[in-house]
Amino acid sequence: xxxxxxxxxxxxxxxxxxxxxxxxxxxxxxxxxxxxxxxxxxxxxxxxxxxxxxxxxxxxxxxxxxxxxxxxxxxxxxxxxxxxxxxxxxxxxxxxxxxxxxxxxxxxxxxxxxxxxxxxxxxxxxxxxxxxxxxxxxxxxxxxxxxxxxxxxxxxxxxxxxxxxxxxxxxxxxxxxxxxxxxxxxxxxxxxxxxxxxxxxxxxxxxxxxxxxxxxxxxxxxxxxxxxxxxxxxxxxxxxxxxxxxxxxxxxxxxxxxxxxxxxxxxxxxxxxxxxxxxxxxxxxxxxxxxxxxxxxxxxxxxxxxxxxxxxxxxxxxxxxxxxxxxxxxxxxxxxxxxxxxxxxxxxxxxxxxxxxxxxxxxxxxxxxxxxxxxxxxxxxxxxxxxxxxxxxxxxxxxxxxxxxx
Numbered sequence: 001x002x003x004x005x006x007x008x009x010x011x012x013x014x015x016x017x018x019x020x021x022x023x024x025x026x027x028x029x030x031x032x033x034x035x036x037x038x039x040x041x042x043x044x045x046x047x048x049x050x051x052x053x054x055x056x057x058x059x060x061x062x063x064x065x066x067x068x069x070x071x072x073x074x075x076x077x078x079x080x081x082x083x084x085x086x087x088x089x090x091x092x093x094x095x096x097x098x099x100x101x102x103x104x105x106x107x108x109x110x111x112x113x114x115x116x117x118x119x120x121x122x123x124x125x126x127x128x129x130x131x132x133x134x135x136x137x138x139x140x141x142x143x144x145x146x147x148x149x150x151x152x153x154x155x156x157x158x159x160x161x162x163x164x165x166x167x168x169x170x171x172x173x174x175x176x177x178x179x180x181x182x183x184x185x186x187x188x189x190x191x192x193x194x195x196x197x198x199x200x201x202x203x204x205x206x207x208x209x210x211x212x213x214x215x216x217x218x219x220x221x222x223x224x225x226x227x228x229x230x231x232x233x234x235x236x237x238x239x240x241x242x243x244x245x246x247x248x249x250x251x252x253x254x255x256x257x258x259x260x261x262x263x264x265x266x267x268x269x270x271x272x273x274x275x276x277x278x279x280x281x282x283x284x285x286x287x288x289x290x291x292x293x294x295x296x297x298x299x300x301x302x303x304x305x306x307x308x309x310x311x312x313x314x315x316x317x318x319x320x321x322x323x324x325x326x327x328x329x330x331x332x333x334x335x336x337x338x339x340x341x342x343x344x345x346x347x348x349x350x351x352x353x354x355x356x357x358x359x360x361x362x363x364x365x366x367x368x369x370x371x372x373x374x375x376x377x378x379x380x381x382x383x384x385x386x387x388x389x390x391x392x393x394x395x396x397x398x399x400x401x402x403x404x405x406x
Contacts, residue, residue: 002126024397027368034247042297056280089257094257095259108148110132160371174232188223227261308392315403321334336355368401370386
């Protein structure tokens with residue numbers, strides 16, 4: 001019997017209880033689940049497709065795949081994508097966990113994931129007996145390990161750090177993977193949620209609208225996509241972009257996501273998923289089509305997150321905490337700026353796992369629940385992940401408590 005590690009979030013239970021006991025109630029900034037309503041146009045599309053008496057198609061309706069193609073061209077800088085190179089998935093987590101199996105990986109094969117990363121990349125490797133290796137470049141691996149690499153995950157914007165990989169960084173990963181014949185899968189689920197330099201500038205009142213780098217036609221740059229011509233050289237062989245509508249459209253409960261890229265690779269995945277019955281329900285496919293065709297609701301939701309982000313970031317920094325990276329996505333990657341220092345003001349010793357839990361505990365005493373950075377690998381030691389996915393009231397309460405913290 002395969003035994004997987006305990007689901008990490010269960011270990012937060014005592015801290016949740018502490019935070020819940022606060023007289024003002026808990027401000028839960030731990031798990032990144034949307035709290036705002038699913039847009040009406042998406043709910044209407046779901047309801048209109050409710051008479052789904054026949055089996056849905058595994059590869060998705062032609063309308064859905066065309067909507068994905070149009071979205072990639074309009075929002076991600078990937079023109080001319082083949083509709084046959086698109087597949088809907090039952091959320092992105094399912095696809096991430098099962099991709100090593102569907103690619104035929106097994107013992108002896110290596111799956112590379114970022115040094116600070118979402119745990120499911122490792123779980124996918126464990127499920128097939130492959131070896132998961134934490135690295136941000138294949139150059140970090142010895143020759144023997146590098147030769148066994150079969151799948152490389154990129155994650156930009158990253159969960160939990162919010163770091164955005166540049167075109168040059170992604171291009172280098174693609175080149176390295178092609179040298180060893182590995183598939184590169186780009187987990188890009190937060191691509192519409194760039195801030196500052198990476199805020200597209202749609203609409204008015206954008207943070208850092210003027211100035212900054214990566215300017216394109218007066219607006220800030222789109223977060224780079226693994227399939228863009230600048231990264232891929234126009235060749236999608238062995239490349240996949242993975243995307244979810246959970247965050248941008250509040251569809252977490254719909255389990256609505258998709259992958260696209262190498263048409264031959266997608267064809268093989270479609271065939272395997274047909275045999276396994278891994279199919280997105282037809283009403284959900286209709287809802288996805290509606291969501292992908294409308295940018296206004298995405299911008300409206302992003303504006304909500306922008307306001308919450310500004311309030312929390314200011315409060316965290318006022319409390320003596322430091323926010324690193326976090327230039328995109330729905331989290332503030334936070335550490336204690338007042339950890340033990342020597343006489344010259346330098347932090348003494350490398351941050352430890354306990355440093356993360358100590359900070360989780362201190363914040364829980366103030367009724368604020370956050371996630372420890374150690375959930376994302378040893379490189380997350382000393383950090384906590386603060387989610388923006390809480391109600392305006394919960395964010396305001398957290399900000400008030402942080403301002404008077406310590």
